[in-house]
Amino acid sequence: MNHKINRREFLNAASVAGAGLALGFPTSTRGAADVAKPAMLGGPKAHAGGFPGWPVFDQTEEQALLDTLRSGHWFRGSGSTVAKFEEEFAKLTGAKHCLATSGGTTALCAALGALDIGPGDEVIIPPYTFVATYNVVVLNYALPVFVDSDLESFQIDANKIEAAITPATKAILPVHIGGSPADLDKILEVGGKHKLPVVEDACQAHLAEWRGRKVGTWGLAGCFSFQASKNLNSGEGGAVLTNDEQFANRCCNFHYQGRGKPVSGGSLAYSGTRGSNLRLSEFQGSLLMAQMSRVIEQTNRRTENANYLTKLLNEIPGIKPAKLYEGVTRSAYHLYMFRYDKTRFAELGRAKFMEAMGREGVPCSGGYGQLNKDDYVSALARNKHYLKIYGEPRMQQWLEQNRQCPQNEKLCGEAVWFTQNMLLGPREDMEHIAEAVRKIQQHAGELVRK
Numbered sequence: 001m002n003h004k005i006n007r008r009e010f011l012n013a014a015s016v017a018g019a020g021l022a023l024g025f026p027t028s029t030r031g032a033a034d035v036a037k038p039a040m041l042g043g044p045k046a047h048a049g050g051f052p053g054w055p056v057f058d059q060t061e062e063q064a065l066l067d068t069l070r071s072g073h074w075f076r077g078s079g080s081t082v083a084k085f086e087e088e089f090a091k092l093t094g095a096k097h098c099l100a101t102s103g104g105t106t107a108l109c110a111a112l113g114a115l116d117i118g119p120g121d122e123v124i125i126p127p128y129t130f131v132a133t134y135n136v137v138v139l140n141y142a143l144p145v146f147v148d149s150d151l152e153s154f155q156i157d158a159n160k161i162e163a164a165i166t167p168a169t170k171a172i173l174p175v176h177i178g179g180s181p182a183d184l185d186k187i188l189e190v191g192g193k194h195k196l197p198v199v200e201d202a203c204q205a206h207l208a209e210w211r212g213r214k215v216g217t218w219g220l221a222g223c224f225s226f227q228a229s230k231n232l233n234s235g236e237g238g239a240v241l242t243n244d245e246q247f248a249n250r251c252c253n254f255h256y257q258g259r260g261k262p263v264s265g266g267s268l269a270y271s272g273t274r275g276s277n278l279r280l281s282e283f284q285g286s287l288l289m290a291q292m293s294r295v296i297e298q299t300n301r302r303t304e305n306a307n308y309l310t311k312l313l314n315e316i317p318g319i320k321p322a323k324l325y326e327g328v329t330r331s332a333y334h335l336y337m338f339r340y341d342k343t344r345f346a347e348l349g350r351a352k353f354m355e356a357m358g359r360e361g362v363p364c365s366g367g368y369g370q371l372n373k374d375d376y377v378s379a380l381a382r383n384k385h386y387l388k389i390y391g392e393p394r395m396q397q398w399l400e401q402n403r404q405c406p407q408n409e410k411l412c413g414e415a416v417w418f419t420q421n422m423l424l425g426p427r428e429d430m431e432h433i434a435e436a437v438r439k440i441q442q443h444a445g446e447l448v449r450k
């Protein structure tokens, strides 16, 4: 569709676009009308240059990997790099103990294993999360109990946790989704009142802070992921943080086939009753040490850019950046999340909005689906082991109860995400993102018909 805007329309678009339109598309080659026109309608892209790639690495990583290779010590039992990383990550986060694991999922497995979660137990989780949060509960044949989301923050609604607690509840497993802290004050208060351990799923929340202290250090345990997309990355990898020495030892034993602390050359005694091999390799440990040299600077840059982007997006009607709770002193911004209200975009559907953003050079996604209503999750009610442990009436009740997350349903229909690497470039990138949204809003009526 060939849309020519008049001067009044252009000035209007330019003024709402603010700094975004002063980006300097050379006026000698592009007319004023083109500047405000979405790429999907034939205009120039709001962001033509692409975003920083991920992962980021140089000779530091190459040398670290080569050193490990040449040392011949590829296993944590014979090398010292994983142990060194544990020490450094504990220092960085202010935790007393850190145990490196083969992934975020296995970090959560170690924590739940150390708590001896098992059949008949219930664990409270949010529905707005990666499936791993659910899987680790089910791997122990315990029942995951979903507590609805807070639409404004995208986090578990901490005010609804208490109502979900039963005599079978054995742990609360909140997630700091997108890297933004869940309401830890409220969660810890409820956990304390009912004497329930809180295991923070901080897999997306490296260096995020609640009231000036790092997340992952507030509950009994905090679990992190170093999987390839994460803000600290070794391809695969994870860690458990805790301030409780006994719990740290139980996690360590669980991750080491149920045996005692891995002292090189010593004999390893069994402890507990279950365990597995959840160890991190020395190669991953060395990669993490190298990546750690950048993590603070990258985190600061994400914060600066995300704050600026929030300021710009807050000025656009119908765009609602995820709220940070009053106790949040830093979000890790693993994801930049906002809600899209199509009624302020001439009823332009979210899928079309995202497509138009993509055409502007600003890739985005709609984020998680409704995990609590997913076929994969619903199938648990027919799992033969679960039927044996809990019986059909309980599993049917579980199925019904878990479907009641109305705020999460709304959230899943409105959410839009940008990935963390998009926050690592210059400040102008944020202006381009906002400009893309404004262009689409300005021309939403035409885009609906496209």
Ligand SMILES: Cc1ncc(COP(=O)(O)O)c(C=O)c1O
Pocket (backbone or CB within 6 Å): 103, 104, 105, 106, 129, 130, 132, 133, 175, 201, 203, 204, 224, 225, 226, 227, 236, 237, 238
């Ligand atoms: C919230 C959350 N929990 C758990 C995990 C699992 O981590 P990993 O992929 O390292 O096993 C992830 C990783 O994607 C995650 O985002």
